Amino acid sequence: MDALDGKKVLVVGGSSGMGEATAMLAAKARAKVTIAARGHDRLAAAAKRIGHGVEPVMLDALSDSSVDKFFADGTIWDHVVSCVGAGGRGSVRELDMTAAMAAMDGKFWAGFRIARRARIAADGSLTFVSGGLSQRPAAGAALISAINGALEKLSQGLALEMAPVRVNTVSPGPVDTPMWDRYGADMKQKFLESAAARVPLKRVAQPVEVAEIVLFFMTNRFVTGTVVPLDGGSTLA
Ligand SMILES: NC(=O)c1ccc[n+]([C@@H]2O[C@H](COP(=O)([O-])OP(=O)(O)OC[C@H]3O[C@@H](n4cnc5c(N)ncnc54)[C@H](OP(=O)(O)O)[C@@H]3O)[C@@H](O)[C@H]2O)c1
Incomplete structure (x- = not known):
């Protein structure tokens, strides 16, 4: 993919999961990739796995x-991706307010924060990763639906505000990433199997399939506000 040759690509959340897969695809397409996240060791390990001279940088979104300091050097990025965040599961009556607000914040x-500080080339792009609960809310996940819906609407407003920079969002259903590791290997497997059973394609997504959409957003010059x-057809089921 020559369109990314030498381009400066920043993936916030690039030390794991979909962010790492995006960084990997962009690096293979000869982009100059920076991955940013909080954990030093995970960043270093991901940079080693990705290779291609990817630069790991500490950033807490x-x-x-932290965000102001990161972007203060004035670098003009060609493509910026934000795929950070987790948490917010639970019914509104049970969720602790501090945890609920932290999920929205994260x-x-x-x-x-990233959108307001990142300087992006006029022919570049900003991409967010939201989540399929925005399209299909679920009991016990109302907050996550709201967070993802808000992010999607933010990206559409930004597509108008930041034009000609293109702003898009990919909204995946369940994806097999380390995000689920916190529940332990058995619970993770059970969750992903039961999620797969509800997907028309009868499997969950792989991180690289999300990354392929992100690279499409980077390289297609007319896609914005999308x-x-x-989700393997889940919105139809
Ligand atoms: N996996 C799924 O099934 C699924 C489905 C739909 C949507 N999503 C969404 O997709 C996004 C990516 O998920 P994933 O599954 O790829 O997660 P993941 O494997 O846990 O990766 C998350 C990445 O974000 C970084 N990160 C988290 N908080 C950060 C912060 N405050 N500042 C900077 N970096 C931060 C993490 O590193 P550090 O923790 O070291 O900072 C890590 O690099 C999340 O928003 C998630 O909600 C996931």
Whole structure:
């Protein structure tokens, strides 16, 4: 993919899962890739796995000052991707307010912070990763639906505000990533199997399938304001 040759690509959340897969595809397409996240060791390990001279940099998208400092050098990025965030599962009556607000902060406001500070080339792009609960809300996940829906609407507003920079969102259903590791190997397997059973294609997505959409957003010069579901047909079921 010559369109990314030498381009400066920043993947916030690039040390794991869909972000790492995106960084890997962009690096293979000869982009100059920077991966940013909080954990030093995970960043270093991901940079080693990706190779191609990818640069790991510490950044906490929960922190105004961390984001401000990161972007203060004035680098003009060709493509910026935000795929950070987790948490927020639970019924509204049971969710602790601090945890609920942290989930919104770690995904919606994280994307907002990145959007307001990243300098992006006029022919470049900004991509968010939301999640399929925005299209199909579920009991016990109302907050996650709201966070993803808010992020998608933010990206559509930004597509108008930041034009000619293109702004898009990929909205995946369940994806087999390390995000689920926190539940332990058995629970992760059970969750992904039961999620797969509800998907018309009878499997969950792989991170590289999300990355392929992100690279499409980077390289197609007329796509903006778009939310692409990547859910194996779940929105129809
Ligand atoms: N996996 C799924 O089934 C699924 C489905 C739909 C949507 N999503 C969404 O897709 C996005 C990516 O998920 P994933 O499954 O790829 O997750 P993952 O494997 O856990 O990767 C998350 C990445 O984001 C980084 N990160 C988290 N908080 C950060 C912060 N405050 N500042 C900077 N980096 C941060 C993590 O590194 P550090 O923790 O070291 O910072 C890591 O690199 C998330 O928003 C998730 O909600 C996931």
